[in-house]
Amino acid sequence: MQNDSGILVVNWQLEKGGCEVIFEEIARVLNAKLLGFDEALNALGVQMERRYYRYAILDRCLIFRDFIKQYEKLYDPKLIITNDDCSAFFSELRTPYIVVLQNPYAHLKNLPEFTTLYKYEFVDVYTLLQKLACWNAKMVLPCSKFMQEYGEKFLSLRNMTLLEPGVDMKLFRPMDxxxxxxxxxxxxxxxxxxxxxxxxxxxxxxxxxxxxxxxxxxxxxxxxxxxxxxxxxxxxxxxxxxxxxxxxxxxxxxxxxxxxxxxxxxxxxxxxxxxxxxxxxxxxxxxxxxxxxxxxxxxxxxxxxxxxxxxxxxxxxxxxxxxxxxEKRFNIERFRRSWKNLIKKIF
CATH class of the missing domain: 3.40.50.2000 (Glycogen Phosphorylase B;)
Incomplete structure (x- = not known):
């Protein structure tokens, strides 16, 4: 479980596409340990019979926190890089953490299709968890200008560092x-x-x-x-x-x-x-x-x-x-360089 870099990358799911790909690439570039929720759950020996009830995210955030507390005792990581809604209770950890801001929950109130399925307080809880995560983070990295403006408007954040994802242009290329x-x-x-x-x-x-x-x-x-x-x-x-x-x-x-x-x-x-x-x-x-x-x-x-x-x-x-x-602005090589330079500055 230990890794050479001393960095732990935390996200809900692994190998599902979308934002999961971004966290996998961060872990690969930084030679970091990649942690998903299922691994944390299994390691603690916890069973969640209702994993997807409305406020299950509170339990899930606590499970991440409890697992990483044990991880800190064993491996003493230097840094955690995490999704913005995994890390609401990470302020209780010894290890400093960076938040990748990429979930625009507060915007969901403007979508009638969404609020017919979930009540407003559901969105409010998620937004509050984001605030807790970001306000206590060493650094907040919005994944787009849109998310940077979201952080300013809804989370009262300042001094964020924009870091856009990239795509592997050798893998994603025109084919026959x-x-x-x-x-x-x-x-x-x-x-x-x-x-x-x-x-x-x-x-x-x-x-x-x-x-x-x-x-x-x-x-x-x-x-x-x-x-x-x-x-x-x-x-x-x-x-x-x-x-x-x-x-x-x-x-x-x-x-x-x-x-x-x-x-x-x-x-x-x-x-x-x-x-x-x-x-x-x-x-x-x-x-x-x-x-x-x-x-x-x-x-x-x-x-x-x-x-x-x-x-x-x-x-x-x-x-x-x-x-x-x-192909130029969103190339994976640019994304990798940005992360390597960021970590050099931190350490």
Whole structure:
């Protein structure tokens, strides 16, 4: 369990894509120990029968704290790098910690789709935990300008250091679509392929996806979910993929003509950069890094009810140069250098 760097990287889940990929890369670059919630839970010998009730996050934060207290006795780490909602009670630890700010919980109050499922106090609790985590941290690193403004407005934070994620441009690259479509068995009668990546969470805007699928029956739709789903798909032009390993995602992106993203909020939008790195244009709401970064050659801004957007996309499909829009600013090498330089300054 010990590591050479003396750094512990803490996040809820491992190997799930999205923000999990960011923490895995941080651990890899810094030669750090990567800790997920299940490992902490099992090490303490604790059973949580209700892991997902409304305020389970309080128990989960306490379990992380209790495990790391034991870890400190054994290994005496020099630094902890953690997600912003894992570390609400880390002020009780001896080890200084850095928070990566990437969960815009306070914005959820503005989403009617979300508040029909959860009451406002749920959001308030999560935001309060973020404040506790960030106010006691050695440093707070927002993952985008959007999250930096979020920290200032909702968490009363100042003196944050912006550190944007990066994508491995060697892994996420353009590939032969014809070869991949044959490999994955895309029916030959479909010349057009659309892709959506997300979950059933209301923030993802999934409930608008069936409208697009229903209208564009000439498009073969690939829907990728982070979690497992049981049952068969009734529509013949839809395929569902679940729990796809991150290293396989470049092939999945390259199957498609475009990535459809209907998320109401993105702290950064790593999947948008991954798709664009594969030279796959993105049809998306204006979220995440796109709020302040011009990427007209890589993305087409739409709304969740703009059902004609796909027709407009195919009219100008050849105009997009998606990879060029992101390959310099969001390259993984830049991300790695930033983290190495940051750790040198701290130590």
């Amino acid at each position: 679509k014809d070869y991949l479509r044959e490999k994955y068995g895309i029916p030959e009668e479909y010349e057009k392929v659309g892709l959506w990546v997300g979950s059933f969470h209301p923030i993802s805007g999934y409930h608008f996806v069936p409208k697009f699928v229903h209208k564009y029956k000439d498009i073969y739709w690939i829907l990728v979910f982070k979690h497992s789903i049981e049952g068969k798909v009734r529509a013949k032009n839809v395929r569902i993929l679940t729990c796809v390993k991150h290293e396989k995602m470049p092939e999945i992106y390259n199957l498609a003509d475009f990535l459809l993203n209907l998320s109401f909020v993105e702290s950064f939008g790593i999947k948008l950069v991954e798709a664009m790195a594969c030279n796959v244009p993105v049809l998306t709401r204006k979220v995440g890094f796109l709020l302040e970064y011009p990427a007209e050659k890589g993305a087409m801004i739409i709304s969740e009810n703009d059902l004609d957007a796909i027709d407009r996309f195919y009219e100008r499909k050849d105009e997009f140069e998606s990879r060029k829009a992101v």
